[in-house]
Amino acid sequence: xxxxxxxxxxxxxxxxxxxxxxxxxxxxxxxxxxxxxxxxxxxxxxxxxxxxxxxxxxxxxxxxxxxxxxxxxxxxxxxxxxxxxxxxxxxxxxxxxxxxxxxxxxxxxxxxxxxxxxxxxxxxxxxxxxxxxxxxxxxxxxxxxxxxxxxxxxxxxxxxxxxxxxxxxxxxxxxxxxxxxxxxxxxxxxxxxxxxxxxxxxxxxxxxxxxxxxxxxxxxxxxxxxxxxxxxxxxxxxxxxxxxxxxxxxxxxxxxxxxxxxxxxxxxxxxxxxxxxxxxxxxxxxxxxxxxxxxxxxxxxxxxxxxxxxxxxxxxxxxxxxxxxxxxxxxxxxxxxxxxxxxxxxxxxxxxxxxxxxxxxxxxxxxxxxxxxxxxxxxxxxxxxxxxxxxxxxxxxxxxxxxxxxxxxxxxxxxxxxxxxxxxxxxxxxxxxxxxxxxxxxxxxxxxxxxxxxxxxxxxxxxxxxxxxxxxxxxxxxxxxxxxxxxxxxxxxxxxxx
Numbered sequence: 001x002x003x004x005x006x007x008x009x010x011x012x013x014x015x016x017x018x019x020x021x022x023x024x025x026x027x028x029x030x031x032x033x034x035x036x037x038x039x040x041x042x043x044x045x046x047x048x049x050x051x052x053x054x055x056x057x058x059x060x061x062x063x064x065x066x067x068x069x070x071x072x073x074x075x076x077x078x079x080x081x082x083x084x085x086x087x088x089x090x091x092x093x094x095x096x097x098x099x100x101x102x103x104x105x106x107x108x109x110x111x112x113x114x115x116x117x118x119x120x121x122x123x124x125x126x127x128x129x130x131x132x133x134x135x136x137x138x139x140x141x142x143x144x145x146x147x148x149x150x151x152x153x154x155x156x157x158x159x160x161x162x163x164x165x166x167x168x169x170x171x172x173x174x175x176x177x178x179x180x181x182x183x184x185x186x187x188x189x190x191x192x193x194x195x196x197x198x199x200x201x202x203x204x205x206x207x208x209x210x211x212x213x214x215x216x217x218x219x220x221x222x223x224x225x226x227x228x229x230x231x232x233x234x235x236x237x238x239x240x241x242x243x244x245x246x247x248x249x250x251x252x253x254x255x256x257x258x259x260x261x262x263x264x265x266x267x268x269x270x271x272x273x274x275x276x277x278x279x280x281x282x283x284x285x286x287x288x289x290x291x292x293x294x295x296x297x298x299x300x301x302x303x304x305x306x307x308x309x310x311x312x313x314x315x316x317x318x319x320x321x322x323x324x325x326x327x328x329x330x331x332x333x334x335x336x337x338x339x340x341x342x343x344x345x346x347x348x349x350x351x352x353x354x355x356x357x358x359x360x361x362x363x364x365x366x367x368x369x370x371x372x373x374x375x376x377x378x379x380x381x382x383x384x385x386x387x388x389x390x391x392x393x394x395x396x397x398x399x400x401x402x403x404x405x406x407x408x409x410x411x412x413x414x415x416x417x418x419x420x421x422x423x424x425x426x427x428x429x430x431x432x433x434x435x436x437x438x439x440x441x442x443x444x445x446x447x448x449x450x451x452x453x454x455x456x457x458x459x460x461x462x463x464x465x466x467x468x469x470x471x472x473x474x475x476x477x478x479x480x481x482x483x484x485x486x487x488x489x490x491x492x493x494x495x496x497x498x
Contacts, residue, residue, distance in 0.1 A: 081480030107139030194225030398426030
């Protein structure tokens with residue numbers, strides 16, 4: 001193990017950190033528990049579960065001793081973020097960023113100005129390599145939009161067009177509403193759909209099973225002659241906030257306008273239609289589609305022994321054009337920025353390169369991540385671990401892992417045991433992320449931040465995703481956790497096995 005003397009700090013007093021909340025654990029997920037976990041833990045894309053028995057988690061004694069040798073350093077890092085000089089700094093920096101730049105939709109000046117700011121912060125931190133890498137990306141811009149119930153009474157609804165949606169004609173589209181709760185019901189009632197606006201109103205179970213109606217619903221309805229679609233916002237709870245998000249048109253179906261309505265308005269429409277009354281809605285949308293260039297940000301602390309090997313801390317800089325995009329995903333950006341800046345300031349340089357990658361155009365379909373993988377394809381075999389934060393930066397409690405390698409899982413568990421002072425010791429297996437999926441597809445082990453984000457989908461892709469959601473204490477814990485685990489994984493003598 002490398003000496004930790006560069007900080008001049010010893011093991012922090014027990015009073016300087018929260019007491020141990022939980023012991024190291026692996027969550028073993030069976031079928032019933034899997035459903036429970038999916039309802040409890042927001043996961044943005046595909047979620048797979050595997051398991052490992054703790055009693056087969058053997059580590060060679062020298063490897064276990066190496067990992068445990070990091071305990072004084074890890075506790076010192078956590079102490080500085082929780083009760084020392086770094087306390088409150090992540091919140092302050094994130095708040096300035098959110099208030100200064102606001103939401104950061106791809107193609108906007110606010111996104112590119114925000115990227116310029118991040119480049120300046122990282123360069124000022126003295127990192128060894130800071131670069132902006134161009135990304136060619138589709139650009140969708142929201143114009144004026146309106147959805148109005150015109151019969152049986154007039155009601156203007158709050159609406160958000162779905163990202164990528166085509167426009168309506170200038171006079172809008174006025175049509176009868178057909179309400180369905182599933183694709184199966186759409187198929188059964190397909191002869192009723194021609195010339196109508198289809199409202200998808202599935203029952204909320206979890207995001208993964210729900211989001212398919214937002215993404216695929218427009219093309220599915222268009223095949224049966226629908227002229228537009230509405231979707232009940234993807235949320236288990238609402239205070240009259242519509243939730244936007246990307247749709248995906250199929251090449252073999254007409255492209256029709258699509259928008260999200262609030263939970264409350266979707267329920268209202270369903271009740272009225274359920275009484276046998278005809279409901280007509282006029283939908284007006286004016287959007288534009290172009291192409292443009294944005295940038296990924298790559299910043300390194302170069303490794304001392306293996307500079308061509310990497311541990312990645314990732315997040316995405318863009319957001320939708322509502323709210324401030326703090327929870328999704330400026331918080332993730334700033335714990336990565338803070339982790340590298342802190343380690344550089346303290347003079348902690350690991351054996352392999354610790355790299356922050358701030359992807360652009362995630363919301364448009366992982367465009368920035370795809371370009372990063374294309375550009376850095378030759379490095380992928382030398383990435384020991386890619387970590388991502390894209391489901392909130394609330395109180396951390398551990399990591400997920402995509403790795404099916406038992407030794408890698410055991411190493412992750414042992415490293416997480418060092419995080420006991422803040423209770424961040426849980427390992428959940430094979431839950432993947434968003435941008436890091438592009439790396440996982442090439443065999444890179446990936447992990448995502450587990451945090452207490454039970455209300456994540458109350459605010460996801462809404463005007464309510466603002467700085468008011470953030471806790472300074474939680475951000476201290478996340479940034480300290482990210483700095484500590486990032487350093488340890490980058491400094492271990494060997495890369496994680498695959």
